[in-house]
Amino acid sequence: MIVRALAATLCVGLLLQPCQAREYRYSDAHLHYVDFFQESEGMPALLEAMDAAGIYQSMISGIPVAKKWHEDEPKRPRYYAGDDAAAYWYSATDVLVAAALQKLSPEQRQRFHPFLSGFNPVDKNAASHIERTLELNPGLWQGIGEVFTRHDDLTALTSGDTPRANNEAMNRVYRLAAEHDLPVLVHSNITSKRERNPLYLAEIEExxxxxxxxxxxxxxxxxxxxxxxxxxxxxxxxxxxxxxLERYPNLYVDLSWSVLEPYLLDKQGSPRQAWVDLVKRFPERFMLGSDVVGRFGSMGEQLKSFTPFLDALPEDVARKVARDNFLAVLPKAR
Structure with a gap:
């Protein structure tokens, strides 16, 4: 009895760490089935990676742009930033995602939540295009995005006008999303590379x-x-x-990899208390995404890198962030 009591005391008192490590099952809130050349390792590789990583269910989307291999470039670039050739809006990305899902068994298909992304966000016809795509596959699409607006150098490389999250074309998309009860995943940088202030904040806040x-x-x-x-x-x-988060109850946050450091974790890999407190204050508003792009071997590594931060949260909140919050933001009909 004395030994057991001492063990219990150590369990609670040793830096308030649990004696037994938590095990998490994940919902991946941000995954691209294809890369910037609209190529993919394929569904067998994706399912294998999900099973190995303990990923329960996953958002799945295409990439709304394709990178051009320019006539003057002797070597094909490996990424959109590989050279100065343009990227262009590519609507067939949704066709590739839908076709991949249709080859799955019903049980496998239930693990995926497809988001429609193949439209030009500076074209006021975009909402009509999305409406037609929804009608082509009734009940398939469960969200819209990832919509690329302010997106580092990709913005400058993409042919056409600069996309903004607050332009009229996107306002039409948001109204359509509300009518169909679809969440919208938006990439909108809060600032530029050099401005140390929230230069583009109005573009997402409006x-x-x-x-x-x-x-x-x-x-x-x-x-x-x-x-x-x-x-x-x-x-x-x-x-x-x-x-x-205080002002807009319709705002949810994808904590995929670029938020992990230097925000959630410090240089020593320890959770930053201010961010822990923020997630505890808004426990239903945060979710995790791997943001893998056409290659899936790193999914487990990406999501499990959040373990120190999740372990710093109350267990019920950690499980919401790891799995439940993404599922809760999907259409209510699901």
């Missing part, structure tokens, strides 16, 4: 204000690796995000 019946998932909380390369850390991100 839609949140003007479309209160549309559920918005803000990809990476407005951050990006390219911003981090130039700014290291945006000190204004946490207070800005706190204010927005």
């Amino acid at each position: 839609p949140l204000r003007d479309h209160p019946h549309t559920r918005f998932i803000w990809a990476h909380a407005g951050s990006s690796l390219e911003i981090h390369r130039h700014q290291t850390k945006m000190d204004f991100l946490l207070p800005t995000l706190t204010r927005m």
Whole structure:
């Protein structure tokens, strides 16, 4: 009895860490089935990676642009930033996703929640295009996105006008999303590489204000690796995000990889208490995504890298962030 009591005391007292490590099952809130060349490892590889990583269910989308292999380039680029050739809006990405899902068994298909992304967000015809795509596959699409608006160098490389999350074309998309009860995953950088202030905040905040019946998932909380390369850390991100979560109940946050460091974890890999407190304050508003692009071997590594942060949360909140919150934001009919 004495030994058992001592063990219990150590279990509670040793830095308040649980004696037994938690095991999480995940819902991946941000996954691209194809890459920027509209190529993919395929469904067998994706299912294998999900099973190995303990990923319960997953959002799945295409990539709304395709990278051009320019006539003057002797070697095919490996990524959109591989050279200066343009990217262009590519609507067939949704066809590729739908075709891949249709080859699955009904049980396998239930694990996926497809988001429609193959439209030009600066074209006011986009909402009509989305409507037609929804009608072609009734009941298939469960969300819209990832919509690329402000997106680092990809914005400059993409042919046509600069996409903004608050333009009239997207306002039409948001209204359509509300009518069909579809969440919208939007990539909208909060600032540029060099401005140490929330330069583009209005572009995401205006839609949140003007479309209160549309559920918005803000990809990476407005951050990006390219911003981090130039700014290291945006000190204004946490207070800005706190204010927005207070003001807009239709805002949800995708905590995929670019938010992990330097925000959720410090340089030693320890959770930052201010971010832990924010998630505890809004326990239904955060979700995790791997953001893999056509290759799936790193899915488990991406999601499990959040374990120190999840372990710092109350267990019920951690499980919401890891799995339940993404499922809860899907159409109510699901």
